[in-house]
Amino acid sequence: MNAKLQPTGSAYFISRQHTIAERHTLSILVANEPGVLARVIGLFSGRGYNIESLTVSETEHEAHVSRITVVTKGTPEVLEQIKAQLDRLVPVHKVVDLSVRARELGQDGPVEREVALIKIAxxxxxxxxxxxxxxxxxxxxxxxxxxxxxxxxTGKVSKVDQFIAVLRPLGLVEICRTGPASMNRGAQGM
Incomplete structure (x- = not known):
């Protein structure tokens, strides 16, 4: 018997692939119209995908285009499925996995910045x-x-995390974070 084939309890042997979930940043250009965010987020929740961070803002007022930045974790196969399903939504203009694009460009990852408000008493x-x-x-x-x-x-997510950690023993009261806004380096757009 092939070592990769494992009995599954059925009459057939199915090859199991165990791929580690990776953190990815997806950038989604959408039509700025009512209900679009709910449809995009519904796609994630309806399929059991977790969203670690979400930022949304109109980027081109005249063109009525908004940019949704989603940070999620998943296997490469799951992330490809998410991107394909997002591409099929009518109000979605473009979907780019910024993490994959950065690797293709030989970079560590996209440029990410987050804004946080932190209250100390x-x-x-x-x-x-x-x-x-x-x-x-x-x-x-x-x-x-x-x-x-x-x-x-304002800074990298890790910088915000560190700042919060050192302030915690000093009377941290409240935190409000935007989640990362992300872009890839280089002259090209999405």
């Missing part, structure tokens, strides 16, 4: 330490009282 030395850390991470103070600070931080 504290007094005395905790306030001073929070300000020192904010300065080290180039975070801006966007709101402050004698009892709290609200910082704005």
């Amino acid at each position: 504290g007094r005395g030395e905790l306030r001073a330490e929070a300000l020192r850390l904010a300065d080290a991470f180039n975070a801006k103070v966007v709101d402050a009282t004698v009892e709290h600070f609200m910082f704005e931080l």
Whole structure:
């Protein structure tokens, strides 16, 4: 018996392939009309695919085009299936897997930036330490009282994660993150 063929409980042997799920960033250009986001997200949820992050914004007002950036995990086969199903939706103009495109261009990945608002409550030395850390991470103070600070931080997802981790013991109250906005390097568009 072939070592790759495993009995499955049926009369036939089926080759099992175990592929590790990878994180991918998909960029989807869509018509900016009511219900499009619900249809795109419904495709993911209806098939049991998880969305780790989602950002949406109109990119071309005159053309009524929006860009949806979805970060998801899946095997290459599953991600190809997702892209093919997205391409079949009428309001979808284009689907690009930015992670795959970056590899094709010989790059580590797409350029990703995230914006986060982080609220810290504290007094005395905790306030001073929070300000020192904010300065080290180039975070801006966007709101402050004698009892709290609200910082704005823009950067790689890992930078935002690190900033949140070091602020947690200083009185972290609330976090609001946009999720990554992503583009590939180079002169070409999507």
